[in-house]
Amino acid sequence: MATGVAAWLPFARAAAIGWMPVANCPMPVAPRDNHKRQDELIILNVSGRRFQTWRNTLDRYPDTLLGSSEKDFFYNEETKEYFFDRDPDAFRSILNFYRTGKLHYPRHECISAYDEELTFFGIIPEVIGDCCYEEYKDRKRENLERLQDDQEENKDMKLPKLNFRETIWRAFENPHTSTMALVFYYVTGFFIAISVITNVVETVPCGSTTNQKDMPCGERYTVAFFCIDTACVMIFTVEYLMRLFAAPSRYRFMRSVMSIIDVMAILPYYIGLVMTNNEDVSGAFVTLRVFRVFRIFKFSRHSQGLRILGYTLKSCASELGFLLFSLTMAIIIFATVMFYAEKGSSSSKFTSIPASFWYTIVTMTTLGYGDMVPKTIAGKIFGSICSLSGVLVIALPVPVIVSNFSRIYHQNQRADKRRAQKKARLARIRIVKSGSANAFLQSKRNGLLNELLELTGTEEDEQKLIKSTSLLESQHHHLLHCLEKTTCYPVCSLQAHEFVDEQMYKQNRLETALQNDPSRSPSICSHDSSVGTCCSHRVKRNAALPSVSVPSTHPIPMHQGPLQELRAIHIQCGDLPSHTTSRSNLNLKTDDSGRINCRGAQITTAIICLPTPSALTPDGDGLHGPPQQRPPPPLGHPAAPSIQTTTSSAGTNIIKVSAL
Amino acid sequence: MLSAIWEAEGLQTVGIVVLVCASIKLLHILGLISFSEDSVEDELELSAVRHRPEGLEQLEAQTRFSRKELQILYRGFKTECPSGIVNEDTFKDIYSQFFPQGDASTYAHFLFNAFDTDHNGSVSFEDFVMGLSILLRGTVQEKLNWAFNLYDINKDGYITKEEMLDIMKAIYDMMGKCTYPVLKEETPRQHVEVFFQKMDKNKDGVVTIDEFIDCCQNDENIMRSMHLFENVL
Numbered sequence: 001m002a003t004g005v006a007a008w009l010p011f012a013r014a015a016a017i018g019w020m021p022v023a024n025c026p027m028p029v030a031p032r033d034n035h036k037r038q039d040e041l042i043i044l045n046v047s048g049r050r051f052q053t054w055r056n057t058l059d060r061y062p063d064t065l066l067g068s069s070e071k072d073f074f075y076n077e078e079t080k081e082y083f084f085d086r087d088p089d090a091f092r093s094i095l096n097f098y099r100t101g102k103l104h105y106p107r108h109e110c111i112s113a114y115d116e117e118l119t120f121f122g123i124i125p126e127v128i129g130d131c132c133y134e135e136y137k138d139r140k141r142e143n144l145e146r147l148q149d150d151q152e153e154n155k156d157m158k159l160p161k162l163n164f165r166e167t168i169w170r171a172f173e174n175p176h177t178s179t180m181a182l183v184f185y186y187v188t189g190f191f192i193a194i195s196v197i198t199n200v201v202e203t204v205p206c207g208s209t210t211n212q213k214d215m216p217c218g219e220r221y222t223v224a225f226f227c228i229d230t231a232c233v234m235i236f237t238v239e240y241l242m243r244l245f246a247a248p249s250r251y252r253f254m255r256s257v258m259s260i261i262d263v264m265a266i267l268p269y270y271i272g273l274v275m276t277n278n279e280d281v282s283g284a285f286v287t288l289r290v291f292r293v294f295r296i297f298k299f300s301r302h303s304q305g306l307r308i309l310g311y312t313l314k315s316c317a318s319e320l321g322f323l324l325f326s327l328t329m330a331i332i333i334f335a336t337v338m339f340y341a342e343k344g345s346s347s348s349k350f351t352s353i354p355a356s357f358w359y360t361i362v363t364m365t366t367l368g369y370g371d372m373v374p375k376t377i378a379g380k381i382f383g384s385i386c387s388l389s390g391v392l393v394i395a396l397p398v399p400v401i402v403s404n405f406s407r408i409y410h411q412n413q414r415a416d417k418r419r420a421q422k423k424a425r426l427a428r429i430r431i432v433k434s435g436s437a438n439a440f441l442q443s444k445r446n447g448l449l450n451e452l453l454e455l456t457g458t459e460e461d462e463q464k465l466i467k468s469t470s471l472l473e474s475q476h477h478h479l480l481h482c483l484e485k486t487t488c489y490p491v492c493s494l495q496a497h498e499f500v501d502e503q504m505y506k507q508n509r510l511e512t513a514l515q516n517d518p519s520r521s522p523s524i525c526s527h528d529s530s531v532g533t534c535c536s537h538r539v540k541r542n543a544a545l546p547s548v549s550v551p552s553t554h555p556i557p558m559h560q561g562p563l564q565e566l567r568a569i570h571i572q573c574g575d576l577p578s579h580t581t582s583r584s585n586l587n588l589k590t591d592d593s594g595r596i597n598c599r600g601a602q603i604t605t606a607i608i609c610l611p612t613p614s615a616l617t618p619d620g621d622g623l624h625g626p627p628q629q630r631p632p633p634p635l636g637h638p639a640a641p642s643i644q645t646t647t648s649s650a651g652t653n654i655i656k657v658s659a660l
Numbered sequence: 661m662l663s664a665i666w667e668a669e670g671l672q673t674v675g676i677v678v679l680v681c682a683s684i685k686l687l688h689i690l691g692l693i694s695f696s697e698d699s700v701e702d703e704l705e706l707s708a709v710r711h712r713p714e715g716l717e718q719l720e721a722q723t724r725f726s727r728k729e730l731q732i733l734y735r736g737f738k739t740e741c742p743s744g745i746v747n748e749d750t751f752k753d754i755y756s757q758f759f760p761q762g763d764a765s766t767y768a769h770f771l772f773n774a775f776d777t778d779h780n781g782s783v784s785f786e787d788f789v790m791g792l793s794i795l796l797r798g799t800v801q802e803k804l805n806w807a808f809n810l811y812d813i814n815k816d817g818y819i820t821k822e823e824m825l826d827i828m829k830a831i832y833d834m835m836g837k838c839t840y841p842v843l844k845e846e847t848p849r850q851h852v853e854v855f856f857q858k859m860d861k862n863k864d865g866v867v868t869i870d871e872f873i874d875c876c877q878n879d880e881n882i883m884r885s886m887h888l889f890e891n892v893l
Contacts, residue, residue, distance in 0.1 A: 005740060007735070007736025007740060008736065008740060008754050008758075009739070009758070010796075010848065010892045011788070011792060011893045012755065012758045013889050014791075014792050014795035014796050014889055014892060015755075015771055016888075016889065017795050017803055017806070017807060017886065017888075017889060018771065018807050018810045019831060020807065020810075020852070020882055020885040020888075021804070021811075021876055021882055022824075022827070022831070022855055022870070022888060023881070023882075023885065024851070024854065024879075026884065026885070027881075027884070027885040027888055030888050030889065030891070030892075039732055054735075063762050099739075100739075126858065136722075266867070319723075340671060341671045341672075341675070343664065343667060344664045344665060344667060376671075376672070377672050378671040378672040378674070378675040381672075381675040381676070381678075382675055382681055385678075385679075386793065463796070563881070580856045592729065
């Protein structure tokens with residue numbers, strides 16, 4: 001039942017009295033309205049703007065948020081109103097829906113914001129009134145297209161490894177993907193141009209030779225043109241065959257327009273080769289040469305504008321059809337009229353109706369060659385009417401086609417713009433993300449430092465070091481920390497995985513790749529083994545506090561690169577010899593070194609470096625993503641022979657302290 | 661030869677005539693000349709008649725509703741019909757929405773006539789509220805009177821079998837097609853027979869108001885059902 005007429009239900013019920021006298025059976029009992037409350041005003045406070053309405057108004061649509069008991073969740077006891085923390089402007093149209101039963105879409109509102117509001121309040125968009133529904137749907141479709149474009153581009157970015165065939169196909173479709181593809185693209189473009197130019201120049205008269213008449217250049221320099229033609233056709237053939245080979249669906253490729261154009265571009269040549277000596281069909285052969293002009297269509301692969309034009313014409317097929325049809329009608333009418341009008345005049349060129357077609361077409365398109373002109377007065381009158389109507393008929397469908405073209409063209413522009421802006425956007429997003437990741441790492445260090453300082457017991461340093469992070473941040477960091485601790489290896493042998501900075505991660509991978517030679521014994525920092533060296537931290541000895549760009553200056557020869565090193569607190573449990581391929585002998589029981597560096601530490605966004613074994617390949621987005629989902633290292637791992645631990649093997653419960 | 665000349669001249673004439681007519685029409689469209697004495701202006705469509713009800717006190721006096729109830733009724737009424745009056749089509753629309761499975765338009769027509777006491781083709785708020793007052797707060801006598809009025813289509817004081825049949829068919833129409841057991845053609849007719857047997861005491865083929873009221877007052881079911889909707893509103 002339409003709830004908009006709920007107000008009339010009492011009336012309908014009352015009118016049912018009219019059935020009573022004729023009823024044969026007794027009536028059922030009426031439902032009682034127990035809590036018969038008077039209609040009351042409800043206050044809806046939406047972000048400070050107060051809306052008031054009758055409770056009955058809201059009750060009209062019981063399957064929405066405001067009409068059901070769901071709004072009780074938003075009831076504020078103290079102020080006796082319902083508080084919603086939403087956009088008050090959008091709420092206006094939603095409340096009007098309850099009042100009038102029609103939902104309107106305000107044009108200035110962003111479509112996705114509006115959609116969200118509708119979803120929040122439990123209203124389906126289908127109830128939007130007819131007046132606004134079209135606009136809503138249009139905007140929604142546009143938005144979807146935009147999002148789809150984005151998604152498609154994202155898909156491009158992440159590609160699995162392709163085999164040879166797919167690589168070639170991709171190279172053909174997107175020449176920008178590799179240099180070879182780009183080179184090939186330009187080369188083919190060049191040859192298309194050459195081919196078209198030669199076709200044209202072939203027919204130019206080239207100056208006379210001993211014969212009196214001018215020969216076209218094609219006949220004069222037959223050999224040269226033939227060579228050029230051969231070269232072009234060879235390139236085109238090679239290209240076509242390669243495309244055919246690489247196409248994911250050969251049948252579909254062969255049916256596509258571009259491939260047909262390709263075939264038509266090269267066929268005349270081959271047919272010509274076959275048929276050169278046959279004079280009878282040389283006429284037909286000459287016709288075939290006409291098809292060589294189709295090579296110019298191959299340019300559409302190279303030019304986006306041409307493609308857009310073609311697509312526009314395809315999508316405006318109905319308008320073009322209408323144009324053609326109306327023109328034909330008008331031509332026939334006017335040709336008939338002109339013929340009969342000019343029949344009387346002598347030496348009239350309007351010999352038949354089809355002959356008048358030519359006059360009509362030329363007049364309607366305002367060409368006016370002047371080879372056929374009416375001479376009688378009637379003919380002139382009708383001729384002028386013809387030209388006026390021609391202008392009108394042609395001018396009508398053209399704007400539709402133009403607007404279609406403009407829409408498609410702008411869509412393309414937008415896509416290009418988006419692609420160009422995307423890089424900058426992604427870079428900025430990455431910076432923000434890494435900023436937050438760094439904040440986490442730093443707060444972790446702060447936390448560790450606090451622990452340390454508690455051990456050493458200095459108050460004022462603690463105060464200095466406690467940076468005030470907001471509650472949200474600290475809770476978030478605590479969460480990440482818990483996650484790290486969760487992914488501890490069950491034996492709790494130092495294998496808690498930790499977040500690391502992306503750059504660090506990359507460097508580590510590079511390092512592990514480089515450091516594959518076992519001969520470097522003390523450089524245990526990274527092994528290619530499956531040792532989960534994640535917990536090992538390199539420790540910087542004796543050095544000054546690391547600033548961001550200090551290269552490692554420790555004496556142990558390692559492929560450091562510009563790695564930032566820090567000491568980290570590293571709690572090991574279990575009595576395994578420390579796998580920490582850190583130069584742990586340097587820092588074993590280290591309070592002193594720790595202490596030295598802890599005092600007056602500068603807080604920099606230093607980074608814990610975690611060499612990661614190359615055997616395990618976490619996913620590429622090292623940003624702050626989930627910690628590396630490694631399978632727990634094999635149990636036999638503690639005894640992995642390749643580890644050379646130079647740690648003093650006290651082993652158990654070694655605490656290393658990190659310094660900032 | 662002559663025919664050719666005539667053809668040419670004929671066409672010439674036709675051409676000139678066409679030209680002249682077209683130019684006259686163009687001027688007419690542009691508004692530069694007008695044909696008839698009464699100038700062609702846009703006919704002002706009379707906007708919908710708007711109606712304002714009498715004051716609240718008067719309505720309170722005339723009906724048995726309290727002030728608050730009248731307020732609530734009026735608000736609902738005005739929301740649905742902002743112009744203040746209901747015409748028959750709107751009335752049918754509204755009433756049909758309560759009976760989606762059948763065709764309520766015929767019955768709504770009868771109902772409209774019953775509410776439209778002054779027979780001016782539209783139901784104003786006063787008519788509406790007076791009708792409701794009788795139905796919801798009236799005595800049994802008044803209600804029966806109202807029902808009689810409803811059945812008596814031509815308002816001549818007698819209910820004939822044809823009138824009753826019309827009403828009955830309208831009521832059965834509201835049930836729609838999907839009933840169980842399936843409604844047969846003669847079901848309304850049979851129902852009318854039963855009704856007349858019960859009501860028509862003197863068997864003269866019509867039911868007068870007195871017969872009607874007498875009969876209903878003696879019928880338990882009917883009396884009980886009259887009180888059914890008393891707590892509506």
